Amino acid sequence: MAALFWESLIKSLIYIVFLLTSFAYLTLTERKFLGRFQSRYGPNRAGPFGLFQPIADAVKLLFKEELIPAQADKILFILAPILTTVPALVMLAVVPFGGTGQLFGRQFSFSIAGDINIGVLYILAIASISVYGIVIAGWASNNKYATMGGIRSSAQMISYELALGLSFVTPILLASSMSLNDIVKAQMPVWFIFYFPVGPLSAVIYLIAALAEINRSPFDMPEAEQELTAGYHVEYSGMKFALFMMTEYIKMIVLCVIAAALFFGGYHGPGVDTYWWLGPIYMFIKVFMLLFGLIWIRATTPRIRYDRLMALGWKVLLPIALVNVVITAFAILLFPGLGSG
Numbered sequence: 001m002a003a004l005f006w007e008s009l010i011k012s013l014i015y016i017v018f019l020l021t022s023f024a025y026l027t028l029t030e031r032k033f034l035g036r037f038q039s040r041y042g043p044n045r046a047g048p049f050g051l052f053q054p055i056a057d058a059v060k061l062l063f064k065e066e067l068i069p070a071q072a073d074k075i076l077f078i079l080a081p082i083l084t085t086v087p088a089l090v091m092l093a094v095v096p097f098g099g100t101g102q103l104f105g106r107q108f109s110f111s112i113a114g115d116i117n118i119g120v121l122y123i124l125a126i127a128s129i130s131v132y133g134i135v136i137a138g139w140a141s142n143n144k145y146a147t148m149g150g151i152r153s154s155a156q157m158i159s160y161e162l163a164l165g166l167s168f169v170t171p172i173l174l175a176s177s178m179s180l181n182d183i184v185k186a187q188m189p190v191w192f193i194f195y196f197p198v199g200p201l202s203a204v205i206y207l208i209a210a211l212a213e214i215n216r217s218p219f220d221m222p223e224a225e226q227e228l229t230a231g232y233h234v235e236y237s238g239m240k241f242a243l244f245m246m247t248e249y250i251k252m253i254v255l256c257v258i259a260a261a262l263f264f265g266g267y268h269g270p271g272v273d274t275y276w277w278l279g280p281i282y283m284f285i286k287v288f289m290l291l292f293g294l295i296w297i298r299a300t301t302p303r304i305r306y307d308r309l310m311a312l313g314w315k316v317l318l319p320i321a322l323v324n325v326v327i328t329a330f331a332i333l334l335f336p337g338l339g340s341g
Contacts (some may be wrong), residue, residue, distance in 0.1 A: 026253065037296070037299035066238040072142045080137035084243065084244060096115075096184055116180075118178050120168050131157050157212070163317040170199065174332070180261050183261065195338075203259070216297075260290065264286050
């Protein structure tokens with residue numbers, strides 16, 4: 001029992017440090033890529049090749065003055081960034097980053113919480129908590145623009161959660177399980193992205209809905225300064241503001257990890273059965289390619305109007321996702337070997 005406790009503690013600490021470090025250098029990577037897309041240099045002053053830029057940004061934010069509006073609800077104002085950040089940090093606990101390895105004579109898994117048979121439900125449940133943080137941030141600021149931004153962002157997230165949840169159904173049906181481990185194992189040797197047409201369609205719906213969930217371009221309505229100054233976090237400064245920005249980038253990593261597990265075979269690749277340490281490497285490569293795609297979209301697509309954004313979620317993505325679920329179910333009935341169950 002003690003050994004299991006220490007194993008879980010060590011894995012959790014490594015996981016948290018990895019996420020925080022990855023978030024910091026994802027900001028640098030994005031700025032570098034955006035610079036290249038736009039024919040300019042990215043950050044190149046802080047350290048060699050700009051590698052110390054995330055550290056410089058962190059130091060700057062640590063020393064910035066923390067302001068709380070006089071009429072704000074101080075408890076909720078402080079609580080809101082925490083409610084937004086914590087779900088992003090714990091969401092990946094059920095995602096396997098590799099198979100079973102052996103170190104110091106002891107077998108261990110690359111999943112923080114182990115194999116939970118309702119891992120998909122866990123992810124959806126935790127993801128929905130972030131909405132409360134955004135609504136509370138807007139309302140607690142005692143600013144009409146922040147309140148409007150909070151309502152707008154929460155409506156956007158709730159709307160796209162429907163299509164996002166339905167995009168999970170296709171991998172669940174194909175694997176006959178809600179366990180992320182079973183879904184990853186069911187993609188040997190063929191990834192679900194290649195199950196035409198339901199696989200690619202589910203993946204596209206997932207990625208579009210995920211972009212809207214994390215308020216990334218072209219769905220970055222909170223940053224529409226001409227309408228709502230800066231949205232729900234307009235009154236935040238210092239480290240509280242940094243928590244909102246950190247959450248956005250951590251969610252980028254989280255959603256790409258989940259996409260890799262659901263549609264791109266997770267940690268599977270050549271030689272994984274022989275060399276267990278290849279699993280996390282394959283996972284990292286797949287996640288990096290997906291993150292590059294998100295950055296590419298930000299660099300090349302303009303922000304769409306809010307009414308168009310909502311219409312896309314309710315009138316386009318949701319009906320397509322429902323039809324895709326029906327097609328998947330009929331395909332499994334007609335071809336019983338299609339589902340692993």
